[in-house]
Amino acid sequence: MTYKEFEREVKMLGLTYHYNYCFVSIYYPTHNSYPLAYVSKETLNRVIITAVTSLLTPSKNSKLLTLCCKLAKTPINERGKWSDL
Numbered sequence: 001m002t003y004k005e006f007e008r009e010v011k012m013l014g015l016t017y018h019y020n021y022c023f024v025s026i027y028y029p030t031h032n033s034y035p036l037a038y039v040s041k042e043t044l045n046r047v048i049i050t051a052v053t054s055l056l057t058p059s060k061n062s063k064l065l066t067l068c069c070k071l072a073k074t075p076i077n078e079r080g081k082w083s084d085l
Helices: 002-011 051-055 058-073
Strands: 015-020 023-027 036-040 048-049
Touching: 002 015, 002 023, 002 058, 015 048, 023 058, 036 051, 048 058
Parallel strands: none
Antiparallel strands: 015 023, 023 036, 036 048
8 A cells, every 4th residue: 555545545534644754643633632543654564553543433443444554564665655734
């Protein structure tokens, strides 16, 4: 999964994202100070899901976890360029 695909899917869930030097963080739009999840930009298979995901429906939670795992499993050099909101 590329960063562009990930960004599109995150937006379709009604969520937002932000890139910093080592992670992409996913947020619920009205709670930008509480990340729902982090995916490492430097290490494969590194995903952190937070307890704040209780803000989401079970269906959105499942979709978010699936998206994060797909991105985390993609080799770093195959993810392409990332943008930021």
